[in-house]
Amino acid sequence: MNNKHLQGAECLSAKNSDNQRHTHIHTSAGTGEKVSSQLAAPCVLDAYIALGSNVGERERMLKEALIHLEQHPDIEVIRVSGIYETDPVGYTDQPAFLNMAAAIRTTLEPLELLRAMLGIENQLGRTRDIRWGPRTIDLDLLLMDGTVMDAEELTLPHPRMMERAFVLVPLRDVLLPAHTLKEQVEEAASRVLQDGGEGISLWNTINWRSVSAHSES
Ligand SMILES: Nc1ncnc2c1ncn2[C@@H]1O[C@H](COP(=O)(O)OP(=O)(O)OP(=O)(O)O)[C@@H](O)[C@H]1O
Ligand SMILES: Nc1nc2c(c(=O)[nH]1)N=C(CO)CN2
Structure with missing residues (x-):
């Protein structure tokens, strides 16, 4: 059973003048007073991650990645989308992908989360040979609360997410109705699906509770 419930103060993301680094301003739940990030409990941020695989046991790779995310002490996987089989985009001479999306909660900073994700890719045998090639x-x-940043190591929101059906269709499964980008994601998903390129x-659905419970036993 998953007993991990990340807790922290409600917080707002603030962008520094160099447009790349972020600090968090926590709002005390009791008083609504702003408190400094060094003194307060860590912020819990909602984030959305896109997953893809087109080499090896694709579905197992996706599940393993979710389990690795969940096993990280500072990440909780909240919801997972359906698994979709998708034609390769960009570099087309490669096998079909399985794609999905996950909504997570984390106390990590954006760059810490990205580095944790890259670590999981490496553990699962990811290599980088051809741009947009097999993996x-x-x-x-994709998204981390209201965080906007534009650095080579991490750009948020993900710069190509609004053009990709293989991202948008799974993402709309897990994006909460109240999310500020819900309408935009729905519209973009309908547009790319109508374009038909x-x-x-849908390939399969996952019961995330039973997958995560199984991974702990
Ligand atoms: N939002 C982001 N999510 C993931 N990686 C990012 C992001 N913004 C920048 N990067 C950087 O992009 C680098 C290359 O990532 P990767 O090899 O996964 O790209 P890709 O999946 O082939 O292409 P694309 O970025 O178009 O999805 C990463 O090492 C990372 O530092
Ligand atoms: N269908 C599909 N095509 C892709 C994918 C992917 O995940 N699914 N990822 C890419 C690089 O991010 C390039 N092309």
């Missing part, structure tokens, strides 16, 4: 596992950070079909 055992790909983890892309990308083949995409």
Whole structure:
């Protein structure tokens, strides 16, 4: 059973003048007073991750990646999308992908989360040979609360997410109705699906509670 419930103060993201680093301003639940990030409990941020695999046992790779995320002490996997089989985009001479998305909660800073994700990719045998080419596992950070940043190591929101059916269709499964980008994601997903350029079909669904419970036993 998953007993991990990340807790922290409600917080707002603030962008520094260099447009790359972020600090968190915590709002005390009791008084609404702003408190400094060094003194307060760590912020719990909601984030959305896209997962893809087109080499090896694709579905197992996706599940392993989710389990690795969940096993990280500072990450909780909250919801997972359906698994979709998708035609390759960008570099097309490669096998079909399985793609999905996950909603997570974390006390990590954006760059710490990205580095944890890259560590999981490496553990699952990810290599980088051809740009947009075949991969055992790909983890892309799509959104992290209101965080906006533009650095080579991490750009948020993910710069190509709004053009990709293989991202948008799974993402709309897990994006909460109240999310500020819900309407935009729905519209973009409908548009790319109408364009019809990308083949995409539901492959399977995951009962995340039973997968995560199984991984702990
Ligand atoms: N939002 C982001 N999510 C994941 N990686 C990012 C992001 N922004 C920048 N990067 C950087 O991009 C680098 C290359 O990532 P990767 O090899 O997974 O790209 P890709 O999946 O082939 O292409 P794409 O970025 O178009 O999805 C990463 O090492 C990372 O530092
Ligand atoms: N269908 C599909 N095509 C892709 C994918 C992917 O995950 N699914 N990832 C890419 C690089 O991020 C390039 N092309």
